[in-house]
Amino acid sequence: MFQLPFPCGESWKLQTYKGHDDYDIDMYANSGGTAGRPIVASYGGTVQSSGFDNGGGWHVKINHGNGWQTLYLHMNAQPLVSVGQTVVMGQQLGNVGKTGAAGDTYHLHYEQLADGNKTESWFNGVPSGITSDGSAGTGPIYVEGPISGPVNVTSSNGCAPRPRPSPPVRSSGTASCMSSPEGLTTSSTTGSPVVAGGRPPRPSTGRSPATPSPPSTTEFCTCSPSAPMAPSSTGSPAALGGRPPKASAVGPVAR
Numbered sequence: 142m143f144q145l146p147f148p149c150g151e152s153w154k155l156q157t158y159k160g161h162d163d164y165d166i167d168m169y170a171n172s173g174g175t176a177g178r179p180i181v182a183s184y185g186g187t188v189q190s191s192g193f194d195n196g197g198g199w200h201v202k203i204n205h206g207n208g209w210q211t212l213y214l215h216m217n218a219q220p221l222v223s224v225g226q227t228v229v230m231g232q233q234l235g236n237v238g239k240t241g242a243a244g245d246t247y248h249l250h251y252e253q254l255a256d257g258n259k260t261e262s263w264f265n266g267v268p269s270g271i272t273s274d275g276s277a278g279t280g281p282i283y284v285e286g287p288i289s290g291p292v293n294v295t296s297s298n299g300c301a302p303r304p305r306p307s308p309p310v311r312s313s314g315t316a317s318c319m320s321s322p323e324g325l326t327t328s329s330t331t332g333s334p335v336v337a338g339g340r341p342p343r344p345s346t347g348r349s350p351a352t353p354s355p356p357s358t359t360e361f362c363t364c365s366p367s368a369p370m371a372p373s374s375t376g377s378p379a380a381l382g383g384r385p386p387k388a389s390a391v392g393p394v395a396r
Contacts, residue, residue, distance in 0.1 A: 143183045144230060144298035145264045146213060146251060151178075156291035161274040163282040164259040168249040170237075171293060176217070176247040178237045181298055183211045183253075183264075185229045191220045197250070198241025201234045210257070214250035215243040231299035265297045 147153055152171040161167070169175050186205035193199050199216035217238025222228055239247045253262040259281055262269045275288035 142266045143211070143253065143263055145294055145296035146180050146183045146211070146234075146249065147296045147298060148179060148181060148231070149296055149298055149300035152293055152295045154291050154293055155269055155271055157271050157274050157289055159275045159288055160279055162259065162279045163274050164252065164261055164272060165274065166251045166262055166269065166271045168251055169246075174247075175237055176239075179233050180213055180216065180235050180237060180249055182228045182230055182232050182234055183298070184209075185227075186211075188222045188224050188226045188228060191222055191224050193219075194241065196242045198243060199235065199238065200241075203228060203234075208256045210254040212250075212252040212254065215240050215248065217247075264294055269294070 145151075145153060146168075147170075154169045154171055155166050156169070157165055157167065170178055182203060184203070184205050186203040186209075188201060189204040189210065190200070190202040197212075197214035199219055200212065200214045201216070201220045201222060202210055202212045204210050213234055215238055216235035217240065218236065220235040222232075222234055228234070237247055237249050239245070243250070251262065252259055254260065261272050270292050271289045273282055273284060273286060273289050275284075275286055277283055277285035
């Protein structure tokens with residue numbers, strides 16, 4: 142799963158403004174000041190660009206594979222990573238600044254892209270809610286209307302994983318049974334995300350990647366002939382951190 146581009150436990154306000162471009166997010170620290178705060182990779186991948194331009198100032202773009210990229214703008218100085226370098230989730234890329242066309246406020250401008258097109262950012266498996274900038278003159282939505290309101294998000298980037306609870310154990314007579322999820326996969330620290338805990342692989346058309354199917358549940362039992370196995374009382378665990386299905390007919394408008 143993509144994570145907020147700041148260290149574990151930090152709280153940030155995510156917002157946009159009219160004419161900003163749909164799906165673009167400006168991020169401000171909720172405490173301790175924004176200037177100079179560390180910016181970290183939302184997910185592992187390869188640095189696609191790292192440098193300076195008049196609009197984005199000092200910036201980094203990471204290629205995560207399967208068409209996914211993240212973009213980090215307005216850093217205060219030359220990034221800490223270079224083109225072609227492999228980075229892992231949580232690795233520092235630079236620090237918050239206001240270089241380029243950032244205006245007078247320190248902030249991080251952040252984007253998630255699919256096939257080079259802007260899309261709604263998700264963090265820790267949850268959609269950010271920052272979609273429309275309310276302007277018909279900017280895309281990729283191109284709709285005049287309400288501007289997405291600000292949201293506060295606490296980072297889970299780099300947090301220690303929660304311990305997994307022990308599987309339920311049920312016994313009847315001499316039978317002992319437990320249920321255990323199958324089909325969970327691990328994610329690479331670099332390269333493309335995978336089903337369990339990562340961004341799902343993207344189909345060939347449309348904008349958003351497909352939601353992974355839930356893993357099944359298999360029961361493991363040691364039973365005697367006189368004690369038949371009890372049926373499972375729980376369903377399959379939910380799929381971990383999926384994105385909504387990609388639209389099949391109309392793709393996003395390029396930036």
